[in-house]
Amino acid sequence: MQQLKLKLLLELQSKTFSGKTLFPVLMILLLTLNLSAQTYGEARKLAFDGDYSKARNICRQILASGFNSDVALLLGRTFAWEGLYDSARVVLTDVLDRIPGNEEALDALSDLEFWADNYEKAVEYCNKAITNNISPEKFVLKKARILHSNEKYEEAVKTLEDFIAKNPGRPEMIRKLGEYRPDVLKNSVRLTYTVDFFDTEFNRDPWQITSLAYSRKTKAGTFIARLNYASRFGTNGFQFEADAYPKLGENSYGYLNYGYSQNSLFPDNRFGAEWYRNFPKAFEGSAGIRFLGFGSAFTDIYTATIGKYTGNYWLSLRSYVTPDKEGTSLSGAMSVRRYFADAENYVGLRLGYGISPDDSRNQIGSEKELTVKTRSIRAEFNHIFKRTWILNAGTVIGGEEIQPGNFSGYYTFDISVVRLF
Structure with a gap:
């Protein structure tokens, strides 16, 4: 949403308006843009301080003016952090539907399904990121941790072995492989x-x-x-x-x-x-x-x-x-x-x-x-x-x-x- 307003602002600057018309329009857009940034920052701080309810109220107010992926992701994560997995799932899948390659949405959804003990679904989101080359090292590690937590030790080890074989020189992966291999x-x-x-x-x-x-x-x-x-x-x-x-x-x-x-x-x-x-x-x-x-x-x-x-x-x-x-x-x-x-x-x-x-x-x-x-x-x-x-x-x-x-x-x-x- 903020990007949209910035684009509109630049377009307005490139057009010819009378001073009386242009100044109020610019002021309204600047104030709206600044207010949105301030309120998102406030919502983020409240969320990380554990005041999820107030954070969600601010997120909803911002989203009422139009879709904003950062705000929607924060809203979805607050639901997940509080164990309200169904509500979180609705918000986060909507973000992913709108932006299929959104890394934060895939990250949040894999976390959500892992916390909800839906291990297969959590792995599915990791696989989607890996297949589309979205931070593959991050999501391979995450996939291995999820498989290991689900006591699928052989799959966890193979996931790391396959990635390291194609991408040598990954210290964290080597360390995790050494940690997981004895479980097999x-x-x-x-x-x-x-x-x-x-x-x-x-x-x-x-x-x-x-x-x-x-x-x-x-x-x-x-x-x-x-x-x-x-x-x-x-x-x-x-x-x-x-x-x-x-x-x-x-x-x-x-x-x-x-x-x-x-x-x-x-x-x-x-x-x-x-x-x-x-x-x-x-x-x-x-x-x-x-x-x-x-x-x-x-x-x-x-x-x-x-x-x-x-x-x-x-x-x-x-x-x-x-x-x-x-x-x-x-x-x-x-x-x-x-x-x-x-x-x-x-x-x-x-x-x-x-x-x-x-x-x-x-x-x-x-x-x-x-x-x-x-x-x-x-x-x-x-x-x-x-x-x-x-x-x-x-x-x-x-x-x-x-x-x-x-x-x-x-x-x-x-x-x-x-x-x-």
Whole structure:
């Protein structure tokens, strides 16, 4: 309606009128245009403040002068927000009938049908937008969320997979796919083997670590049980670990860990806790703590990360701070991953300094090992086969300080095979 009045105003300016005729006409049009803008702004503010009834009264007054899509959409949304779905449907479908490609109308109607538990109809509106190339990424994500909420996990995953295959480099989609995929195959078994070789200065036989883990995805989060077997210094030993990744809302989750061993190759007890949060613009951050128990003594390790998705890449920094009577020990890592088709297909590179208590090769058996100075670079490859098998392989080249300022090299090779079912 406002656009119509502006057009009329311009037409009037281009025509010849007497001063007496033109001035009143222009004033009336300007006042009407300004009043309409003011009242719509007022209605919008009232609606977002929760005063739906007053907002609707203003919308009706404006619409009495003629159709205005913005005002009609606001009117329809206020009905939907208040749970008056039939009234909302009448108003919003009228907008879509008048303007078939209206993005806001399709968005509002898909919301409305989703809230009304009409999932198929909500998906239908998303499909209409996608088919007509109206903000396809937005509506593909929305469609996947609706399907996932309706427990149609396979369809939700396929919707994202198909779009990512044709349009790579979509961080939010990659993240959602990683979140939804375990709902299709909720169980997994992972077998990991790691071997370390050392330069002659170490005078060590190769170290070997084998891990077998079972993971289960539930509505509350992911839970993992893991058995580690290590062979070092001519000694063998076992460690049991349990991990949990509880959901803490739409944009955050937690990490909890407990480990127990009666062998000197591992801490007697280990605890871990961390909070992860997704932020706008594809950022993620976390903060947490690790406790490693050696006999009656515990070592506290504080950790934090910051990461960001940018195109097909994931960049992250993690730090560890270990307070000690003799001084604070610092360690950390910088990682980058390059994703391909989805979250399970990538190559990665990590630069590390110092000992990480979360690194599988660092099965720390004493407090002293936490202060060892190391430098390392790791390359890895991860690929999913036929949606049920995942292969991860990596190699590390590093140096460990054996005397102040004197580093000797070590080389690590690891491979993991995961079966999803």
